[in-house]
Amino acid sequence: MKTIGFIGLGLIGGSIVKTIRKYHSDYRILAYDQDRETLASAVSSNMIDAVCEEHDERFAGCDYIFLCAPVEFNVQYLEYFKDHLGPNTILTDVGSVKGIIHKEVERLGMESCFIGGHPMAGSEKTGFESSSDRLLENAYYIITPGGEIPLDRLTDFTELISSLGAIPMVLTSEEHDFITAGVSHLPHIIASALVNLVSMLDSDQEYMKTIAAGGFRDITRIASSSPIMWEQICVENNKNISNVLDDYIRLLIQIRCFVDNKDSQSLYQMFANSRDYRDSIDVVDSGLLKKAYVLYLDIADEAGGIATIATILALEKISIKNIGIIHNREFEEGVLKIEFYDGSSMEKGAALLKKRNYIVYER
Ligand SMILES: NC(=O)C1=CN([C@@H]2O[C@H](COP(=O)(O)OP(=O)(O)OC[C@H]3O[C@@H](n4cnc5c(N)ncnc54)[C@H](O)[C@@H]3O)[C@@H](O)[C@H]2O)C=CC1
Numbered sequence: 609m610k611t612i613g614f615i616g617l618g619l620i621g622g623s624i625v626k627t628i629r630k631y632h633s634d635y636r637i638l639a640y641d642q643d644r645e646t647l648a649s650a651v652s653s654n655m656i657d658a659v660c661e662e663h664d665e666r667f668a669g670c671d672y673i674f675l676c677a678p679v680e681f682n683v684q685y686l687e688y689f690k691d692h693l694g695p696n697t698i699l700t701d702v703g704s705v706k707g708i709i710h711k712e713v714e715r716l717g718m719e720s721c722f723i724g725g726h727p728m729a730g731s732e733k734t735g736f737e738s739s740s741d742r743l744l745e746n747a748y749y750i751i752t753p754g755g756e757i758p759l760d761r762l763t764d765f766t767e768l769i770s771s772l773g774a775i776p777m778v779l780t781s782e783e784h785d786f787i788t789a790g791v792s793h794l795p796h797i798i799a800s801a802l803v804n805l806v807s808m809l810d811s812d813q814e815y816m817k818t819i820a821a822g823g824f825r826d827i828t829r830i831a832s833s834s835p836i837m838w839e840q841i842c843v844e845n846n847k848n849i850s851n852v853l854d855d856y857i858r859l860l861i862q863i864r865c866f867v868d869n870k871d872s873q874s875l876y877q878m879f880a881n882s883r884d885y886r887d888s889i890d891v892v893d894s895g896l897l898k899k900a901y902v903l904y905l906d907i908a909d910e911a912g913g914i915a916t917i918a919t920i921l922a923l924e925k926i927s928i929k930n931i932g933i934i935h936n937r938e939f940e941e942g943v944l945k946i947e948f949y950d951g952s953s954m955e956k957g958a959a960l961l962k963k964r965n966y967i968v969y970e971r
């Protein structure tokens with residue numbers, strides 16, 4: 609039996625708590641969040657065993673403490689925990705930037721009790737109510753150990769992460785911050801800039817907003833993410849982000865030249881290269897861009913249609929992750945999009961629906 613403490617019970621803290629409850633129902637979970645309603649909802653759903661204060665002696669009795677607030681607030685907690693950890697407590701965090709917290713860990717001489725962490729899973733949603741015991745499933749969980757962490761403590765922590773269904777990957781904090789600047793931080797900036805550009809260019813009638821098609825929606829979903837979280841990430845990883853933005857801006861200028869010059873060959877090559885690389889990412893089941901198990905179905909857009917399909921699948925115990933009508937007419941007919949949790953559920957679902965004469969598209 610272990611005791612695990614949490615500071616911050618939002619999307620990520622809440623998801624880790626729920627996953628621990630699922631796989632280690634005997635573990636004791638203590639938590640503090642600055643939002644009292646969040647704590648109340650974690651207690652009422654029986655996800656935590658005790659509510660702590662911000663500075664609470666009970667944290668010293670924990671085997672692990674997870675810092676799950678926005679990055680700069682996590683860093684601020686180190687000062688308190690420096691003198692309030694038990695001899696065997698390991699402090700860890702889930703922040704999207706690792707350099708800054710490791711620098712503070714070194715300054716405070718906490719390298720023997722700190723292991724940095726970052727689950728490469730999440731979404732644009734925030735808060736405990738959006739958290740899920742499936743978020744970590746098959747996601748890479750980057751681990752950045754402090755320089756003086758004993759090997760057996762690192763092994764124990766890695767095993768805890770694996771036991772939650774995630775895939776541990778050990779990196780240095782420098783490697784982490786360089787990599788995530790490119791594959792996570794820059795994409796969020798691009799999404800935000802694109803949405804703001806369209807908002808700026810759109811007319812009073814908002815035609816652009818109204819007809820924005822699947823492509824725009826796909827690449828801008830993450831523009832709905834938490835502003836405070838992303839403001840802090842950009843500030844704390846500013847050098848890596850600035851470098852990758854430079855590369856990106858150079859690329860955009862080059863693309864503008866291709867367009868100005870009607871350089872068909874270069875434009876074709878650009879789209880062909882990106883298609884090939886993007887397609888190669890999706891075949892990796894547990895990459896950062898998790899494979900989505902999605903079917904599309906022609907149905908009349910009318911009352912009862914969705915319920916019938918949900919019932920057909922439920923009777924065969926096939927769980928649906930997400931279901932909804934696509935209204936943007938990217939498809940010809942009324943199209944229902946159904947997302948499943950895994951490949952085998954998707955295949956079973958497709959077979960079942962085809963047997964019932966539904967027209968099923970697998971893309
Ligand atoms: N959102 C995502 O997809 C991912 C986020 N992360 C990292 O996880 C951390 C948390 O992010 P989310 O869970 O997404 O955010 P969230 O906004 O869903 O949750 C943050 C929680 O921390 C609480 N909080 C804020 N300041 C606090 C403070 N000073 N003391 C105690 N509690 C405080 C809030 O009340 C909230 O419940 C961040 O460091 C972020 O970089 C890591 C991976 C993915």
Ligand SMILES: O=C(O)C(=O)Cc1ccc(O)cc1
Pocket residue numbers: 703704727728729730731732792830
């Ligand atoms: O929603 C998405 O696709 C994300 O990219 C989620 C995400 C946000 C922040 C991270 O540090 C890691 C993952």
